[in-house]
Amino acid sequence: MGCRPAPALLDILRGEGVDRVFGNPGTTELPFLAALVADERAPEYVLGVHEGAVVSMADGYARATGRPAFVSLHIAAGLANGLLGLLNARRSRTPLVVMAGQQDRRHLQQDPMLSGDLVALAAPAVKATYDIQHARDLPLALRRAFALALRPPAGPVFLSVPMDLLAEDTEVEVPARTPAPPGSAAAGLDRAAVLLAAAARPVIVAGDGVGRDGAMSALVRTAEACGAPVFHQPMADWLDFPTTHPLYAGTLPPRHEAIRAALAPHDAVLITGAHAFTPHHYSPGPALPPGVRVLQLDSDPDEIGRNFPADHGLVGALGPSLGRLADLLRERVPAHTAKARILRAGERHTADRDRAEAAARAAYSPAPLAPLAAAHAVARGLPPGAAVVEEAITVGLPLRRLVRLDRPGSYTHTVGGGLGWGIGAAVGRSLAEPGRPVVAVLGDGCALFGLQGLWSAARCGAPVLFVVMGNGAYRTLQDTYEAMGGTGPCPGTELGRLDFTRAAEFFGVDAVRAESAEHLRELVAGAAELTRPLLVDVPLR
Template sequence: MAARPALAFLDILRGEGVDRVFGNPGTTELPFLAALSEAEDAPEYVLGVHEGAVVAMADGYARATGRPAFVSLHVAAGLANGLIGLLNARRSRTPLVVIAGQQDRRHLQQDPMLSGDLVALATPAVKSAHDVQHAHDLPLALRRAFALAVRPPAGPVFLSVPMDVFAEDTEVEVPARTPTPPLGTAPGIERAAVLLGGGARPAIVAGDGVGREDAVGALVRAAEACGAAVHHQPMADALNFPTTHPLYAGMLPPRHDAIRAALAPYDVVLIAGAHAFTPHHYTPGPALPPGLTVVQLDSDPDEIGRNFAADAGLVGSLGPSLHRLADLLRERVPDQTAKARVLRAGEQHAADRDRADSAARAAYSPAPLAPWAAAHAVARGLPPGTAVVEEAITVGLLLRRLVRLDRPGSYTHTVGGGLGWGIGAAVGRALAEPGRPVVAVLGDGSTLFGLQGLWSAARQQVPVLFVVMSNGVYRTLQDTYEAMGGKGVCPGTELGPLDFTRAAAFFGVDAVRAESAEHLRELVAGAGRLSGPLLVDVPLRDRPGRA
């Protein structure tokens, strides 16, 4: 089939399931925008007033829909603004297809305003970057971009498209879409069952690949089949195992010494879909304790043995592989043995959760709130089925210990660490799942980086509850500074008093300040009844016990 370049482009977008374009346009995108305006069944254009918010919205949308989201940026400046979001998407393995309009080829040699080497600029932040120089190459390049974006490891793919390529007076061929076959069950799963089933103290590390590949149910079956305690990978981006399950043992900390200590009680571990235990702060020594038998399963072959040796390394689709592993484990591990392990783990983990719950309840007070109390109020107020989008840094670590979630897609974070992601990601999540409550739990520093996303929240009237934990400092920096032996207040970490209700009003978003922990819980409990965005400003003590 042949079509004009812009129309061929739209044909491919429709065929790839793209129903929204997330963008902030400029003159180099005008031929593409013209095609959108002329086509009756064109994707909806979702406008953001800053590219950071644009890419974050696409990130949240792609994670919720399970398919690549499409992003349109504007030349070098727009691409540069969007790089933080692309870095996050690459780290979190979110499939995005991103284009940026380049200046007209007929005067590129004259270094026109806003032009630049877009491929060189994008390359460090994306999985792959390409420069499209001819209209007849555009459809094939776009097809390849969508295929590459979802191929393990998933991630953003970038295309630079000069504006005159869209407007060329020619017809181009539209290649048919070729579905990518799934990997299927990993070869060698029988050996994995022997190693895991033979352990006296088995454990599982649930990586973000489990959530991305919709394999949570399969992992639950495998864990129950051998009675293995299950930890989330460090700073997990998703709900990869139900936090309500008796085998759930919490998240591994993002330091090698702490991971090593947490895994020391076990004699065999299955690491499923986890990205190499990438640490945050340096500590000497390996992540895994000596003598631990390691089974590693991933859909990305590059992960196997990447940062630690595995006694069995398996490559395959996580869902089918874990289901097969569960069947094999049921044959090897006596049912009474597995059930006894589940019972013991459940008693221990319930006691740990009860202690955390009691400590948080004891901290309830009028505002300003203790961080434990604020996290607890949010966790207890969440309506059933809520999707939590978390970019709260220090309070987020407390929230992870308190939330009781079992539905896949219930928790979203970005391990990329580029601040400003949360507001836009929550907007994208709400657009993808209308009718599902969305609660974004944000730090005040993160909120300042992503405030422009509130404009899109108001424009789209998404029913998102934005909960801003406001302590007026970069708390995680101050904590790390003190842990390193720093004296006094770390320079450059004091934000001072901030009124986020006024910031929300500027963008047309309703806002309220939490007056107490119980008031915060009530506000969160009402998230499912929202008809538009609402921001809750939560004053925090900058330290526990200090107002």
């Protein structure tokens, strides 16, 4: 049975599990807004006052729910404002379905105000685009968009929908939803188990596909079955392996020579769910040391051998593949061998962590704080089960070394590099997981890019603790400038001391300034008791 285009759109959204629409509306979205008003079962509309915050909220929401989030943007200008978030989502492989209203087709050829080539504008930032010109095509394209957003590699999909099309008095057919088939284990796991079991010093690199696909427990079983230490991929977006585990070896630095040095002691490496190695700064030579045997497992066939040769490539769902690999390894690696490796790795990693812990505690002081002390105060203050949303480039590095987390989804970041993601992403995560403490750790430069997200936090009553680390500069840029041999002040990198408590007050968010490292730890520990958002301004040295 058919229905008009706008009700058909809402019917599909319900069927795809969409319970919130993240948007900032304009005239071209009015037919969509009218449909939301007319349908008492319509999704809730979550307003953002800038499209950067809108897309970031949807990103955080999609990561927490595991479903594609739906975004409504306004024509060319709104889409342009949201492109930064779409680039982040594509790089982080966050599933989004994004609809922008196009101008009325009846005068589109006259180049009316706000019109533009939406598809060409969106194309570089998304997986696929749909330019809807006929009402009958909208339901089918929308079904395809939701399926494609989740299919490996996941990411945002865009639809351009003219405003008059949604208001047409015509019936369209709504195709039934086809559930995605369950992922299956990769072929070739027997050989992978033989190769790993034969290694004297195996190691694993856990990519963000592990966290995205909920495969962390399966990876733990695989690592324990052969006693292999596990590194996070460089600049990891997710918690892909418990940082409390004795086999956890930390995060690989995003430079080839540093990755080479970290992996050099090993004779075989399993790289699973990692999009390349995401190098940030160039260094000559390959990421992998010579002579190491490489096994690569990914749900995306394009990743196998993409940036480095693999001796054995496997394509399949990560959870089932790693679970089966763990069983095969237990048959081939003697239990006493695996346990001995775990003990040795645990002793080495515990000593490293104890040194980092001692150095951080020694740096405690009244404000302004040393970055290491600030990171430690956050890490030790986190309430049980907290979700950390991190966009603090300088403080984020020591924070990753110091956090002790083992719950899936408890640490997220964006490797996309578009600043301003953190505030909105934390709000989206809080909306998706009510009752779970959410702590957003933000650099002051990053916070400035996404400040409008505080408006949504206040209006939604999202009980997020926003921790803004204020060093008054684009510090990571200054550090890189110095490392490259730059002399004198690096131009364009000084922000000066900023008072984020006043910014929070403007948006209706409570705020406090951390007076010491101990005070910061106490404030973070109280995140579980929040009933509304709170911003903590942390002055850094």
